[in-house]
Amino acid sequence: MALIAVLLFSAPFIGGLIAISTGYKNEKILNIFLAFAGGYIFSITILHLLPEIFAEHDNSSAIIVLAGFFFQVLVTRLTGGAEHGHLHVHKHEHNMVFPIGLFLSMCIHSFTEGIPLGFMGTENGINQPLSIGIALHEMPAAFALLSILQSEHIKKKTVWLLLFIYAFMAPSGMLISSTLIQFLPEYFFTKILSFVAGIFLFISTTILFENSENHQFSGKKLFAIAGGVLLAIGVSKLTH
Secondary structure, eight states: OHHHHHHHHHHHHHHHHHHHHHTTTTHHHHHHHHHHHHHHHHHHIIIIIHHHHHTTOOHHHHHHHHHHHHHHHHHHHHHTTGGGTOOOGGGOOSOSHHHHHHHHHHHHHHHHHHHHHHHSOTTOTTHHHHHHHHHHHHHHHHHHHHHHHHHTTOOHHHHHHHHHHHHHHHHHHHHHHHHHTTTSOTHHHHHHHHHHHHHHHHHHHHHHHHTSBTTBOOHHHHHHHHHHHHHHHHHHHHTO
């Protein structure tokens, strides 16, 4: 679990570090990486999360998947899509209301993603592919968040502090849930996993469709998506 916590912290921290160091110069590369991440996240949702959720034949899980999906719709409305790596810095006025709301929404989103990992022991086959998926998602999300925060002319020290706080969100969700598991019924894990699966379905499909131009994918993006899918299948084979 310690290695997963390091991974969950390192991915957003590196994404934010790249944003602080380079500004917006890497947006084209970011889109290719997003295509790869979108293919991976969609695939692990289909290959791992949904089969685990519906193995118990609990109809309420489907409702919770929908709840997670539409929760992410609301989050995206508040963040402008930054949580799945999209930059819209030119649309915002320079005031503190937007960056505070954006940062808090992104932190809640990241914390929620980390919660299922705490309920799963290190022996669980979903743990590794899910943690990789969260890491692949959090890196471009942090890149977008820090790019937008910098465009709001926030002090450099404050930007660094916000990056550290954000990078701790997913590991915090995992660590807190790992301590609460002894006080909560086992089926609670499935409910949380269902909610996160809904979030992942929205994020992955949004990344894939927003990453296309005129509903067509370039050769590079198709190659990146295929790479993400193949990685998910490979991880699936290794963890089962």
